[in-house]
Each structure stands twice: as structure tokens, then as C-alpha cells.
Amino acid sequence: MSVPAASAMFASxxxxxxxxxxSWLACYLTSGKHMAFYAAFGTVLLxxxxxxxxxxxxxxxxxxxxxSRFWPLQWLGRAYTAMVRGVPDIVFFLFVxxxxxxxxxxxxxxxxxxxxxxxxRRGSDFVVCAEAKLPLSTSAQWVHESYGFALAVLAFxxxxxxxxxxxxxxxxxxxxxxQIETAEAYGMTPRQSFWRILVPQMWVYALPGLSNLWMILIxxxxxLFLLGVEDIVYWARELGGSKTQIYDYPHPDWRLYxxxxxxxxxxxxxxxxxxxxxxxTVRLSRGQATLAGESQRKATQ
Amino acid sequence: xxxLQTIQDYALRSVGxxxxxxxxxxxxxxxxxxLIGSGMIWNVYFGFVALAAGFFLATAVALARLSPVWAVxxxxxxFIFIFRGSPLxxxxxxxxxxFVLLPKTGIExxxxxxEITADTxxxxxxxxxxLIVLFLNTAAYSAEIFYGALCSVPKGDLEAADAYGLSGWxxxxxxxxxxxxxxxxxAYTNEAIFLFHATTLVYFSGFPAWQQKGDALYYASYFAxxxxxxxxxxxxxAGYFILLTLVVIxxxxxMNRRLNRxxxxxxxxxxxxxxxxxx
Numbered sequence: 045m046s047v048p049a050a051s052a053m054f055a056s057x058x059x060x061x062x063x064x065x066x067s068w069l070a071c072y073l074t075s076g077k078h079m080a081f082y083a084a085f086g087t088v089l090l091x092x093x094x095x096x097x098x099x100x101x102x103x104x105x106x107x108x109x110x111x112s113r114f115w116p117l118q119w120l121g122r123a124y125t126a127m128v129r130g131v132p133d134i135v136f137f138l139f140v141x142x143x144x145x146x147x148x149x150x151x152x153x154x155x156x157x158x159x160x161x162x163x164x165r166r167g168s169d170f171v172v173c174a175e176a177k178l179p180l181s182t183s184a185q186w187v188h189e190s191y192g193f194a195l196a197v198l199a200f201x202x203x204x205x206x207x208x209x210x211x212x213x214x215x216x217x218x219x220x221x222x223q224i225e226t227a228e229a230y231g232m233t234p235r236q237s238f239w240r241i242l243v244p245q246m247w248v249y250a251l252p253g254l255s256n257l258w259m260i261l262i263x264x265x266x267x268l269f270l271l272g273v274e275d276i277v278y279w280a281r282e283l284g285g286s287k288t289q290i291y292d293y294p295h296p297d298w299r300l301y302x303x304x305x306x307x308x309x310x311x312x313x314x315x316x317x318x319x320x321x322x323x324x325t326v327r328l329s330r331g332q333a334t335l336a337g338e339s340q341r342k343a344t345q
Numbered sequence: 346x347x348x349l350q351t352i353q354d355y356a357l358r359s360v361g362x363x364x365x366x367x368x369x370x371x372x373x374x375x376x377x378x379x380l381i382g383s384g385m386i387w388n389v390y391f392g393f394v395a396l397a398a399g400f401f402l403a404t405a406v407a408l409a410r411l412s413p414v415w416a417v418x419x420x421x422x423x424f425i426f427i428f429r430g431s432p433l434x435x436x437x438x439x440x441x442x443x444f445v446l447l448p449k450t451g452i453e454x455x456x457x458x459x460e461i462t463a464d465t466x467x468x469x470x471x472x473x474x475x476l477i478v479l480f481l482n483t484a485a486y487s488a489e490i491f492y493g494a495l496c497s498v499p500k501g502d503l504e505a506a507d508a509y510g511l512s513g514w515x516x517x518x519x520x521x522x523x524x525x526x527x528x529x530x531x532a533y534t535n536e537a538i539f540l541f542h543a544t545t546l547v548y549f550s551g552f553p554a555w556q557q558k559g560d561a562l563y564y565a566s567y568f569a570x571x572x573x574x575x576x577x578x579x580x581x582x583a584g585y586f587i588l589l590t591l592v593v594i595x596x597x598x599x600m601n602r603r604l605n606r607x608x609x610x611x612x613x614x615x616x617x618x619x620x621x622x623x624x
Binding site: 130269280307310 | 426427430431432433434436439442443445446541542543545546549565566569574575576579582583586587590591
């Protein structure tokens, strides 16, 4: 099936068959599908922008739970932080979205269709009533796509939250004990000393681990492809595959070049992140009772 | 069908021995455990071979990175940056596409007196192609670890070696290298664990599973797709990997003891899994 030429961006691209050389390439790289490919880079950055704070929140909750004196909560926090140690993360990426999906649908099923008598799991099928389906089968395409994306974000947040919980738990323990003791001596309650003394000081200890985590998060984003989101890997495979004469822009198998492009994108992202995180480290070390903070103090004197 | 029969049929399915057809309906727990366990053969193969071969390349790259010669140091730095700075997932895709583009008939190598044909088709198969990627990837990560350890070899050790008249290869073999390994070992253990975890990516990236011979996660997702029930196969994979992780830690702990045997027991570092090295 030929892609309609109406998707062309420039008027001169209306008939690609007549083009050659650079003008062919310019028209090829601005076709409708390529625009979707470029937009997919935005999807990746959006995923990073949403996941990082949510995962940090999950991690903070996990680390707080692991420190709790109430043992079921402590046990829960410990289990959450331990879960990523022995099991490959990709198992969670495959497991969490469908488990969440089925869990939500099952809950909605219980609420919306209480008089449904047949079991939900029938042999090899998972059947809930039509009203409990999420998203509803009548919803628009974009609802389906954003629901898939939201599940992916949640899966990333759960897994990276567990990593972050590990880092933050370690950072909370790294804050010198004397600081907390001083706070207690001033008559602060445990809650006050946690929020006013421990939390502001722990970030400098958490930063090496968190920057490492950010690098890992960047490198985990191609896994979106496995979750069925139309991300850059999806489009690179789609656009790069060899196109026969029935297409507007026939070309041989170019997937290698598309993946080279993705490689460069990720390398650049890594380089930029390294530079930014280096600056953040310097900023956070200011005024801290650490070697880096001390050497900054001496340099400015 | 009894469980024993299932084990006979499917225990070696992932390497092509036993029943050819995968179970299609009425999946039993025994079938899932056996087939997923059979897939673990590939995870262990990829992890073990890549780690063993990558160790030597990593040592060489770490030494090259420490070299004062620009032409030696720069390639090592770029090698490490490229493999550590990009996702393994993309590296698999890229390698597969590159291997596919190689001529199917093989490459003619003209060696003046004799002409040989190098067969390239096997590179597109996971057992070789994915192994090469994993090998290079773990070499880059380990090289960074070894480089860090080389930088922190105590100055006193080197001066002692000089005092004993050791130099060149003898000094490296007897003083620098053992100390480097000792210092790097906890981090290297981590790297090994996460390399084994990374092997699950092989059949989800460019490399197709030929004749449904896949790794543990391949079979687990097969079952999850067929039964719409993720709550059985994925926990089975998780269980297998926790076991594998414990075995890896056990083996590395043995080596750790050997590397630190000259130290006082209290001074010996203990191995801890810090989940910071995935790719």
C-alpha cells in the first residue's frame, strides 16, 4: 500500500519518484513517518522527565518504610529494596504492566459487575465484564496509547523506585550520627530531626548513587519498545527495514544506520548528563562536612 | 503425562534435544518450571563465557587506559565510553543489523598464497552474535572497574616491588595484578551478577530465537502470552535467577577469600550486592 503523498511536508516532495540526490534525502527525512520518529525522541525524554521524580518518590517512601519501627512496614520496605537485587529488571518490566493491568481490571470488575457469576480466569483466558475493561473498548485510540504509556511509566517507577530506595536508605545511614544526636539534644522530636536534619544532609551522600541511577534509567528507556510503546526503537525498525518500489521512498535495509543514530543519541545524552551531574555535585557539596565541601571552603578563602 | 516424562521431554529443549513441539494448552506447573529451567542453560552459557573471555580483554583495556601513550589510551577510553554510555539493548540491535548485512556467502580472504572463505552466517545466530556483544560489553564495564582499582594500588606496594628488584612483567604479575584484583573484586562481583541478568535481553532484542530455542525469559513470556497469567511464569524466572545470583556470589566469595588470604580476617572486605550496575 502506498503512503499517500499528502503527508509530505514540502510541496516539492509531492512526487518523490522524480527526485534524486539531496532533495530526495531531504524529502525522505521529512516524511510523515519520520516526523513520528522524531516525536518519539520526545516520548523518551517525557518518560525520563516523569519517571525520575516518581521513582525518587517511590524510593523515598521505600527507604522511609525500611527505617520504620513498625515491623510490618519495615518488612515491606526491606522486601521492596531487596527485590531488585537478585532478579533481572527486565522481568519486572514484563511482569509489572500486565500484573497492574489485570489487577486494576479485576478490582473494577468486582465493583462494577457484582452479579457476574462466572470465574475471571477461565483456562487460558482472563475475562472481565465489558464495563470493567480498561481502557473501554469504545475509547479513542489516544486513550489506549496513553494508558499503555502510563503503565510503562508506572513499571519504570516501581523498578527504579526500588533502586532509589536502596541508595536513599544507604544515604540516610551515612549522615553522621552526631548530627542526629545534636538534634535530639536540642529537644527535637524524631520527626523533626528526620525532616530538618537528616533529609537536607543526606542528598550529598545519595548523589553518586542517584547519578548512577539516572545513567541506568537513560539506558533502560529502549525497553519501552518491549512494553508496546511506539518509541524510537520501534520507529527505527519500522523505517529502516527495506522498502520495495510500491513505497514512495524505496530503499534497501537501512536499519543499521538508524540504530547508529540511536547510539549517537544515547551517547550524547550520557555525555550531557555527566556534565550536568558534575555541576550538581559541586553545588551540593557546598557547606557540607565532607572532604569536597571542606576543599571548596578553603579554595574560596 | 507425568512430571518425570515432562522433564525428559523438555529439560534440554532449549538446546534442541527432546520433544520438538512446545506445549500448547493445559499448561502444568511442571511444564513451566522445566521449560523455563531449560532456558536457563542459555543464560548461564552467555554469562559464563562472556565473563570468562571478557576478563582478559578488560585487564588489557584497563592497562591501556592507564598508558601515558595517547594513541593507546584514547582508543581504550572510547571503547569504554561507547559500551558503557549506550544501552545494551541498542548494542544488540546494532550488532544484529551489522551481522545481517555481511555477505551471506561469506567473506573471501585473500592471503597471497591461499584464499579462504570466512563463513559469516553464524554471526547472526544468538549463540555467537549476542555472545560477542555481551563479551565486549562486560569487558568495557569491567575495564572501568579494573582501571579504578589500578589507580588505587597502594604506592607502598609498588615501592616494595622496586626494592625487591621486580620490574616489568614480573612486577605486574606478582604485585600489581593481584592487588588490582583484590581491590576490584567486590565491584566485579556486582558486574558479574548484572551481566547474568543482562543475558535475559538477548532474545528480546534483535536476535531471533531459532526453532523456539530461547532463554528462560523467552519461555516465561511464551507462557505468559499463552495463559494471560503473568503470576506463574515470571515468579519462576525470578526464583531461578535468585538461585543463580546466590551461586555466583558463592563462587566469587571463594575467590575473594583466596585473594585476601594474606590479610587479617577483620581487614578482609566482604562482598555485598549493590544494585548499581545494570545496563
